[in-house]
Amino acid sequence: MARIAAPPPRTGLLVIQPLKKRHCAACRSGPLALLVLEEGTQRCLDCADLGHLVFLPRGDTALTRRAREASALSAVVVRFNRRRARYERQGVLVEESALALAEGRCLADAEARRRRRTRDARRRAAEDVRFTEVFAEEIRRLFPGCPAGRAGAIAAHASVRGSGRVGRSAAGRALSESAVTSAVRASVRHTETPYDQLLMSGVPRQEARRRIAAAVEATLSGWRAGQATG
Secondary structure, three states, rough: OOOOOOOOOOOEEEEOOOOOOOOOOOOOOOOOEEEEOOOOOEOOOOOOOOEEEEEOOOOHHHHHHHHHHHHOEEEEEEEEOOOOOOOEEEEEEEHHHHHHHHHHHHHHHHHHHHHHHHHHHHHHHHHHHOOOHHHHHHHHOOOOOOOOOHHHHHHHHHHOOOOOHHHHHHHOOOOOHHHHHHHHHHHHHHHHHHHHHHHHHHOOHHHHHHHHHHHHHHHHHHOOOOOOOO
């Protein structure tokens, strides 16, 4: 019978996924999906007293660790990689009861993580609402003439989490006057002037800003002075 190359020695039991068709030297069963080498002789899992174990593929580190910890008997499954000329780990064999226990624990952890994510999302949402309110209050303080409801709309737009807008910058979170003014100026530019139409007609951005700059500053000056527009 052709012999199979033995994997390098290591601690614990090793089981091999053969690349070619192999048969058990003891019971002649085969071809074998998994085999054990005992003193150079290949045996099936049943003849090696490992037939009651179940295969757990690699990929889930936590599940593998817990299954091996709970299993009185386990083995590492390897397969030879011809291109790399080495044996590589494919998974483990563990007792079915140990795998079921490990899966239950991992599911419990997943549910705990889901609940934590839900709590964190609610907390962040509450924080975002509070920050938007504070940002709107600062807009109203700096621009008392800002139309009713407009301050809230500007604050909500500028402070969207993950948007990269000025409200989420360090200066915005610190409610610096420059950051708050930038948010208001951007809103005025897009809403109170023909800036967007200029861009759509092909006018370069800097030129479009130059053309509407006076109108923007006039609106901001009026709002600062408490004069509502629009």
